[in-house]
Amino acid sequence: MNKTQTNSVGFSLSSDRVSVIILLIPALIFCTVFIFIPAFWAIVGSFYSYGMTSLNDWKWVGFDNYIKASQDEFFWIALKNNFIIVFASIVLQVGVGTILAAILDRGIKYGKVIFRTIIFTPMVISSVAVSIIWLIIYDPNVGILNSILKSIGLPTPSMGWLGDPDISIWMIMIVAGWQNTGFMMVLILAGLQGVSKEVYDAAEIDGATGVKAFWYITLPMIRNILIVAILITTIGAFKVFEFVYVLTQGGPSNATQVLGTYIYLQAFNLLHMGYANALSVVLLIIALILGWFQLKASRRA
Amino acid sequence: MSKFKLANIFAYGFVTLFSIYVLLPIIVMILTTFKTRREIFLEPLGLPGQFNFSSFEKALSIGLGGFIFNSFLVSLFSVILIVIISGMAAYVLARIDFRINRYVYLLIVAGFAIPPAAVLVPLYATVSNLGLLNSIYGVVMPLTAFGIPFTVILFYAFFLDFPKEVEEAATIDGCSKMQIFFRIIIPLSGPAIASAAIFQTVWIWNEFLLALIMLTSDEVKTLPLGLMKLRGEWSSDWPSIMAGLTIAILPVLIVFLIFQKYFVRSLAGLGK
Numbered sequence: 001m002n003k004t005q006t007n008s009v010g011f012s013l014s015s016d017r018v019s020v021i022i023l024l025i026p027a028l029i030f031c032t033v034f035i036f037i038p039a040f041w042a043i044v045g046s047f048y049s050y051g052m053t054s055l056n057d058w059k060w061v062g063f064d065n066y067i068k069a070s071q072d073e074f075f076w077i078a079l080k081n082n083f084i085i086v087f088a089s090i091v092l093q094v095g096v097g098t099i100l101a102a103i104l105d106r107g108i109k110y111g112k113v114i115f116r117t118i119i120f121t122p123m124v125i126s127s128v129a130v131s132i133i134w135l136i137i138y139d140p141n142v143g144i145l146n147s148i149l150k151s152i153g154l155p156t157p158s159m160g161w162l163g164d165p166d167i168s169i170w171m172i173m174i175v176a177g178w179q180n181t182g183f184m185m186v187l188i189l190a191g192l193q194g195v196s197k198e199v200y201d202a203a204e205i206d207g208a209t210g211v212k213a214f215w216y217i218t219l220p221m222i223r224n225i226l227i228v229a230i231l232i233t234t235i236g237a238f239k240v241f242e243f244v245y246v247l248t249q250g251g252p253s254n255a256t257q258v259l260g261t262y263i264y265l266q267a268f269n270l271l272h273m274g275y276a277n278a279l280s281v282v283l284l285i286i287a288l289i290l291g292w293f294q295l296k297a298s299r300r301a
Numbered sequence: 302m303s304k305f306k307l308a309n310i311f312a313y314g315f316v317t318l319f320s321i322y323v324l325l326p327i328i329v330m331i332l333t334t335f336k337t338r339r340e341i342f343l344e345p346l347g348l349p350g351q352f353n354f355s356s357f358e359k360a361l362s363i364g365l366g367g368f369i370f371n372s373f374l375v376s377l378f379s380v381i382l383i384v385i386i387s388g389m390a391a392y393v394l395a396r397i398d399f400r401i402n403r404y405v406y407l408l409i410v411a412g413f414a415i416p417p418a419a420v421l422v423p424l425y426a427t428v429s430n431l432g433l434l435n436s437i438y439g440v441v442m443p444l445t446a447f448g449i450p451f452t453v454i455l456f457y458a459f460f461l462d463f464p465k466e467v468e469e470a471a472t473i474d475g476c477s478k479m480q481i482f483f484r485i486i487i488p489l490s491g492p493a494i495a496s497a498a499i500f501q502t503v504w505i506w507n508e509f510l511l512a513l514i515m516l517t518s519d520e521v522k523t524l525p526l527g528l529m530k531l532r533g534e535w536s537s538d539w540p541s542i543m544a545g546l547t548i549a550i551l552p553v554l555i556v557f558l559i560f561q562k563y564f565v566r567s568l569a570g571l572g573k
Contacts (some may be wrong), residue, residue, distance in 0.1 A: 016397075016478050019477055019478035020393050020397055020478060022389075023390065023393050023478070024390050024393050024399075026386040027386050027387060027389065027390035027449050028408075030445055030446040031409070031412045031446050031450065033446065034427065034442060034445075034446030035420065035447065036408070036411075038420035038423035038424045039415060039420050040423075041420075041423035041426070042419065042421075042422065045423060100315070103312045104316065107312035108312050115320055116565070117561050119319060119320060119323055120561070120564070121323065121554065123564075124554065124557045124564070125507075125550050125554075126506065126509070126525050126528070126549070127507060127509065127525075128507070128528050129549060129550055130326075132532050132542065133329065133546060134326060135532075136329065136330075136543065137329060139539075142341045144329055144345050147345040148346065178323065181319075182323070210308055211308075235414065235416075239416040239417075239418070241418065241509065241510050242525075245509075259418065260416070260510070264421065264510070264513075264514075267421055268514060273422045276421065277423070280418065280419045280420060280421060280422065283416065283418055284415060284419040287414045287415050287416055287419055288411060288414055290414055291415075294410060294414065295407075
């Protein structure tokens, strides 16, 4: 937040005070009713046991839900998967997005707009639709992935691409990368286009061109935008829901659960509302830590 | 010289391969809609024998039009609320030296960080207590709340760069803060409003988790829920499922291709 914001537009009359409050209050009411009060109740509710049909019949259980979580293998798998998705998304989406952006910025002469449009397109398609399309691609019977591999004589996984717990989370990452890499590319491309031509001319005189110029000149200059991209990707990785819900429902045998789908499963399939709240609190803490980083990054930027 | 050529081949090769990766699933989707169920089993890689539109009719018969209409209403209401409410709050934050601004901004950033899954059960209870389950307002209200923090941050950055002279002149002419906001700031904020509206529309049009828990009867379901219904009811009738997806995706793709410059610009502004 900019502390030196100027105040030349004044604020003295009491009618102004009223307008300020009127302007500010709707945003605060919406966020309070639908975000902050629910967050408070998630914390309180995590110390109780209750179900969907007994939404008002709460039974105090102390830290039992948290103890249960610490012993729940699937909770740890879900948490681990979220971290795998963070790591893989940073490499696949931000990393590949940066390479694509660099190529579109200075690497090629022709077809920039066409390539940019194609690669960005998945961003506007709903994740549910994207996941269903990939279901048919991965399908063991009618999918083109198996057909292509068979036609060139390569083996295909016997349990199917999404049925093998060792590879299913990576199959989900391929879908997530398909949808989100273009967004990262556009974000980073905007940063690259802000780097002036003079910088490259100067670098060329010093003998830095191509990949060398990219590594030593470009990357440090777009450092802030890369931090923003990594933060957006990390926050997004903890919000992952649709890809897992549609592609694997968290399976096979919970190997691809993430916090989002596991909270949903506990709350709305198993009706363990209190336990779901405890899992939500874990997600809440992670989210607030990331939000704090976001605040630091935006102040520096 | 040959080194330069090699770099060129790598650059074009990389973007071309990535474009194929992006286009292939879309091509599969469109081709599958025209195939018969027999064809997709016998020759997954083959082209459709003839253009067969029956799967489109089947997809429309399940009520896809209604789901699209619900998504349209949810997006329209939410985006209008988000843009107006966020604009008002961001204006106060950026322009008026108000004591609590600092804390409001902290709340906004916290609100941005919190995902719906982290408040899922109490949010469901809230909407239930408001009597809004199975009503599109049961998703419009929470989606508006979750859209506000991000949009406030977007507008805040825009208003900071906004020239102050106009507002000063209006203040001298005796306009109140409310009048300045609605008569001067809003009409001059076209680009910021477009950015915010585009970004939020894409997000809300595709939102799934909140719709999934709040909307259970078919009359109020949004498009992503409708697509799941297609998938659930037809399981292996891939041509019909893909026809449903094509109908759902095509309008958005066309709008995107027409306005892609604005889409790209709106998202590119986020990094600033």
